[in-house]
Structures are given as structure tokens and as C-alpha cells.
Amino acid sequence: MQSQEEYMRGLKQWLHNTEDVPLEEMAEFFVRRLEGYEEHMSVWEESYRLFAEVLPSGCRKILDLGCGTGLELDHIWQKDPEIEVTGVDLCWDMLEKLADKHPDRRFTAVCQDYFQYDPGLEQWDAVISFESLHHFLPERKRELYRKICRSLKEGGVFILGDYIACCEEEEQLLRAEYEKRRKQSAIPENAFVHFDIPLTLEHEKELLQEAGFTIENVLDGDAVIIMGRNRR
């Protein structure tokens, strides 16, 4: 297994090698890669399985933020085909593929930015998100997490499966690079681009706790899975 030092060396090399590669708009990034997307993501297979496993039994109504083609839902519906899911994603092509894969499931597709989406109040047994929120700064996620917390039924859970920075150096390095590249390309403030800016586990947990969640479970696999329950 790679040491943290080797990992950071590799990351710095990759940042150096890609410094002139232009940032891509988020939805366009996924449209361009749709064809090989599921194969590319198959390295996370074990994490998708675990993600479905931690979903408490008895969840009937779920909101999936950044559901993409629904790799996490493939496993969740295997566990319980009756679960009703609303999936929010910016990218229509990804949602279409999901709907084509699962014509018999209770699925509502919402093609929208999840920061703008209104999830309502006390609506969901679980809100889930896999490998999507590491593209955004904590300043933006803070408000979203509060909104998610309010949208959950009493005792409902938020399950986040995501790329977590291995150390503060990684978090700070990627944030600095993200800001530099946006500035260089004059990307408008509200435009979404595909670039990874993960938080450390401590910082991600702090955000969730500030939003009103009690952290109940953390599984540290290929993707880190954090389960928070609302404190109401």
C-alpha cells in the first residue's frame, strides 16, 4: 500500500503535469465521459456495496444528491426494490442512463443543481450522496448540509460517501490549486467546474455536526462513508 508521502508526491506531480489543462464545466465533463463512466467507477465497487449496507432498513423514501447513473442505487435497489428514490443531478445524460437501467423502480429524476433544489421539510428517511460533494468548497456545503438536515424526517440519516483528503496539506494544496485555476481561466463565481477539492475527515465531520447531525458511523474504505443522524 502507498504511504501518505508517496501519495502526496504523486498528487503534486499530477498537478504539475496538468497545470495547463483547462477546467471543464461540470455537466459537460460527465457528458463527455458517459460512455466509459461505469467501468471507470467500478474501482469503487466495494464502497458502493458498503454504502448500500449502511442504509438503515425501513428507509422507504430517499433523496440522492448527484446520483449520476445511479451506481449506488444499483446496490440499494438490490437490497430493497421497493425503495422510492428522487435523484438530483446536473447532467441529464447521466439521469437518462439511470432511468434506462431501472425502468421498473420508483424513481423521479430531477435535472437541477442540488444547491438550488428545494428538498422540503421532514420529507425523507435518508438523504444520500456518493462521490459528488468533494467538488465544492465548505462555504457552499455548509448551507446545503443544513438544508439536508431540515429535510429529513425525525431520526432520518444523511449518508455521505466521498473522497476525503488524507491530510491538511492535501486539502489546502487542492483548494489553492482550484482557486488559482479558476482565476487563470476567469471562471465566473457561480459556474461549476470539475476539480476535486476534498476536505479532511475532521473538517467534513465538523461541517456535518455544525449543520445539526450526530455522526453515527464512519467507514474508512476506498471512499469514506459518513453517516449522520439529525438531532431532532
Ligand SMILES: C[S@@+](CC[C@H](N)C(=O)[O-])C[C@H]1O[C@@H](n2cnc3c(N)ncnc32)[C@H](O)[C@@H]1O
Ligand atoms: C462522480 S459522479 C457520481 C455519480 C454517482 N453518485 C455515482 O457514484 O456513480 C458526480 C455526479 O454529481 C453530479 N453533480 C455535480 N455537481 C452537482 C450539482 N451542483 N448539482 C447536481 N448534481 C451535481 C454530476 O453531474 C455527476 O453526475
